[in-house]
Amino acid sequence: MRVVIAEDNVLLSTGLELLLGRAGFQIAAVAEDADAFLTAVREHRPDVTIVDVRLPPSFRDEGIRAALQARRERPGLPVLVLSQYVEQQYAAELLATTGGGVGYLLKDRVSRVEEFVDALRRVAAGGTAMDPEVIAQLVQRAGDPIAVLTAREREVLGLMAQGHDNTAIGVQLVITDNAVHKHIGNVFAKLGLAVTDSGHRRVLAVLAYLNAAGRTASG
Structure with a gap:
């Protein structure tokens, strides 16, 4: 199962490569910004993607906007957002898109590697993986x-x-x-x-x- 990761933190992206490699995933590419992520998705056509919300250059919402763009170009592309932040507007838009798996997990609340790997597999299979805190904020909104x-x-x-x-x-x-x-x-x-x-x-x-x-x- 091929994965494209969009994460600018080198320690985190390296850690993801190692743990996913051990779990049987193939890391097709690791992108440090939104443009590189979109290029990697177009080139490698991954089975699932992992995207941080905030990427260079402004570290605001480039990552999740790139995920939305990728799903517009390739409907049904599985996307797991992994971030410290809940970007409510774009999160709701991403979750409302039809077809394919979607997920939104908060980095600080992922306590077990096995749970993260299971969530990624679920998203890749067309399912969902939602942190309860994300759900709570969307409901409040x-x-x-x-x-x-x-x-x-x-x-x-x-x-x-x-x-x-x-x-x-x-x-x-x-x-x-x-x-x-x-x-x-x-x-x-x-x-x-x-x-x-x-x-x-x-x-x-x-x-x-x-x-x-x-x-x-x-x-």
Whole structure:
């Protein structure tokens, strides 16, 4: 599985190369700025990418904007954002794009190598990997449209947004598969989303809904 990394911190990028190499990934390229990242994606056509939000020259939002550009050029390109910061506007836009895997993890909150590798594999396979803090900030930005949900439904939605399937949700909440299915049906019904949406695409639909609600509230 080929990976392109966009990270200007040499120690971190070297560490990622080593740990991913040991996990069986092939590092196709490591880019230190947005232009080099886009060039590498076009040349190597990776299976998944890892992108920092802030890259040279201004260290503001070049990385995540480059990720969006890469997905426009190659729809469905799996992108895992790995950063110290939550760039809410572009994060919501990235998560609302259709097709392919997306993830957003915070560097300071990645506590286990195995969890990071699992998240990267999940994104590469078309799924999602979301840090709960990122979800919380996006929900806050959207004016909390999920206020209509019960406490249990919020828990289920949060686990869905982290990329967990129904079985994993049931295990974490200690409830049956039927109960999980019922809660998910209630979530989609209350948010006005199609109950037939399945897999990780339903997570993107929820995040897209939150993003749309945030634009409405701010407008």
